[in-house]
Amino acid sequence: MKMRMKILVLCLSSTLLALILQTVLFKYKSSSLIYNQTRNENLHLLDNMQNEIYTYIKAIEKNLIQVYTDKDFLHDMASNQNESELSKKYDRMAYQIVTEEFQTGDRVDALYVYNIEHRLISTYRRAVTPKYNYPKDIYNKDYPCNAEMVKKYVSSEQNNMLISSYYNKYRKKNIIRFVIRFYDTRNIQRKIGYIVCDVDSIVLNKIIDKYKSQQGMYIWLQPRGDRVTVFDGSVDEENQEYYQNKVMTIKKGKTSSEKEESIGNHVLFCVGQNKYNLDAYSLMQNDMLKENQRGLTQSLLIIALIMIIAITLIFIVASSGITKHLVQLMKTIEMIKSGDTQKRVTYLKDDEIGRLGREFNEMLDEIRDLISEEYETKLMLKNAEYKALQAQINPHFLYNTLDTMSSIASVQDCEIVSSLCQSLSNLFRYSLDMKHPYTTLAKEIIYLKNYIFVMNVRMGGEVQYKFDIDETALNEKVPRISIQPLVENALQHGIKNKTGDKVIELIARIRGEQLQIIVKDNGLGMDATKLNQQLEENKLELVEEGNSIGLLNINARMKMIYGEDCGLQIKSEIGKGTSVILTIHRAKVDEVKDV
Structure with a gap:
């Protein structure tokens, strides 16, 4: 049998064997494979959703901390003036923050400025109508709005901005709440007040809807130790009890480090935030994860048939050009072996066989010792390059590991370890950024404060x-x-x-x-x-x-x-x-x- 036919038989046999093995293994592995692929896709979507939510929250925080630009306000707040005097002087403070720092698309419904004794200094409400109504003071007992979470946060040493929510009985929907404390600039350890910013939940609902891959999914956002902030979809009766228990468990501050949890015919996915206390949960049916299995089986059979036909046609066309020049090369080798040492390969075109011919001709003209020496030199160079690559250190591994340690410590209620890891991560991230040799004095002070904390x-x-x-x-x-x-x-x-x-x-x-x-x-x-x-x-x-x-x-x-x-x-x-x-x-x- 000629070499051309042997290659054809070998290719077709290998293809058929691979397809048969794949079909057999598919019977046992496809379910797990499709599940994992769809699972990873859903986790990836949740990660992307959390990244977009993080960007939105970061923008809110950036707007709120602009209060530090008002030196007179901070001075008066730090001087322990009577709240009535402060309220009279800074009555429009909340309105100025909303109109100057926020856009209409931010959907700020209300904003409150309090001193550290929880006395209201200034307030802004977007509307006061029977349908669009918001509390004048979040501590008004006639209008419960989850204000106890704000007091708990203000009295704590938590560094990040608080994310909470409450149910607005007039709007008949959840309102998202952001709270930051501000400090005496002359004594950064002393808290002098805080800002409460209430935002329409439609902003986060739009982000969730953007990343919702299946209609039957139920997605909700919930801070650890607090109520559900935003949700999208509905939970069927079969999983209502599980869902309520899960929500209560999270509200008590008890969460699992696992990203996935199976419940009967459903799967719960969880993706947290790197900085802010706002976890995303997705509840979906297992059937949704496996719905592509039948289509994949049909596609596999079609691909198998197409591959056999394509390989046969391609081989027939390509092998005729390959074997022709290989036969000529073999004839030349036989002539040289017969004693015609001046004979050389004549096919020297720019392809693999032409290159083979050129290399063959050079081999006859060069000294074997020189070839061996050149080969050893190249081998040493490759080895040196490999060792150089091995010696490189990826600094991102270091501060990503510290971020992971910080998250684990935070979950385990080791706040000092979590903060220490976060500060060390910030120090490494800042000091290893060689692309930007200059920075602002403000960022340099932030870097210094991380060092001071450590x-x-x-x-x-x-x-x-x-x-x-x-x-x-x-x-x-x-x-x-x-x-x-x-x-x-x-x-x-x-x-x-x-x-x-x-x-x-x-x-x-x-x-x-x-x-x-x-x-x-x-x-x-x-x-x-x-x-x-x-x-x-x-x-x-x-x-x-x-x-x-x-x-x-x-x-x-x-x-x-x-x-x-x-x-x-x-x-x-x-x-x-x-x-x-x-x-x-x-x-x-x-x-x-x-x-």
């Missing part, structure tokens, strides 16, 4: 931190990670051996065309003459030797970026403390050198 956990909170930041300086551009090393230096060298109260203060001021950042401690102090001289001389060899690497390194970076008139200066008095002053020019990122 250090407070390590040091038992024995250090008090104060912030005196000029609001107009928050959007100034600064090199990344230029403040945290100054605070770390104060911890390690300024107050480490001090007894009694330990205080570190961060001050930021705009001085004309310059931005001045001061890190001040009440530590033991020192004679700063020699260190100031080193900072002035800016000898790079001292930076490379590792002496005072933090201060000298930052000083060198600032001078390289902004010029010799910028950098660090130390003011210290023995027994009273030390101030490290960083001075840089106010400039846009594209106006400075990328160092």
Whole structure:
């Protein structure tokens, strides 16, 4: 039998055998395969839905924290003025927040501003009609609206924005509630008030409907420890009891880490949020997951027939061109073996057989030792490339692992571990972002606060931190990670051996065309003459030797970026403390050198 026919028989036999095996295995595996594919698709849709919901919630939070731009309001709230005076002065505060920070499409129904004693300062209601009515004060007992969750949140140490809801008896629907606390800017540990923002649930209903893959699905959103926020669809009588028990279990704060749970002929999927306490649940029938099984079986038979016909036709056309040149190559080899060593392959076109001919001709003309040496060299190079690839480290694995640890710790009620993991994740994520060498002072302070939280956990909170930041300086551009090393230096060298109260203060001021950042401690102090001289001389060899690497390194970076008139200066008095002053020019990122 000729080689051409052997190849054809081999291809057809292999194809038939593979199809027969696939058909047999399909009988036992198709159900599980289709189930897993549909399951993964539904989980993926829920993940995408949660990502879009996260974007929406993040935008709401961003709008609410704009309250920090009103310095007079924060000052008055922090000064413990009488609530009647505050209410009279800031009566339109809630209205201004809604009209200036939110769009019509955000569907804000009501907004309330309270002091920390739960006294109403300002309120906004979109409408007050028999059909569209909202409580004037959420603590009004004549209009119950789940206000106990707000009080519980305000008194807690929970860092994230609260997401809750209540049933509006006039609208006959759920209203979504977002709550954030705001703090005294001079003492970030002191809570001075909070904002309650009630939003129409239609916004989240539209997002849910966008990702609803089956008509028979029932999807609901529910924070752990609270009532159902939003739902879409209906639960049949068979699963009503299970659904009610599940909702009550979640309301009690008891949740499972499993993403999937089987209940009779139904399956429950659960996907949580990475940051906010709002989990998504989807209840659907098993039949929906397996409805494509019959269609897949029919498709398999059709594909098998098409494959057999296609392989036969393709082989007949392609093999005629392949075997022809292979036969010619074999004849040439036989002639060379017979003694005609000058004979060479003549078919040298740009295809696999032509390349084979060229390689064959080169093999006859080259020295075997040279070929062997070249082969070994290439092998060593490939091995080196492989080892180099092995040595690479993906930093995302590190902070994704910390995010996972944070989520697990939060579920297990280990809030300090959860917060510590989240802070460490934020630190790594920020410090490993090499694409953006510059940032704003506001983001640099956020990074610093994550570092402070980690250090407070390590040091038992024995250090008090104060912030005196000029609001107009928050959007100034600064090199990344230029403040945290100054605070770390104060911890390690300024107050480490001090007894009694330990205080570190961060001050930021705009001085004309310059931005001045001061890190001040009440530590033991020192004679700063020699260190100031080193900072002035800016000898790079001292930076490379590792002496005072933090201060000298930052000083060198600032001078390289902004010029010799910028950098660090130390003011210290023995027994009273030390101030490290960083001075840089106010400039846009594209106006400075990328160092």
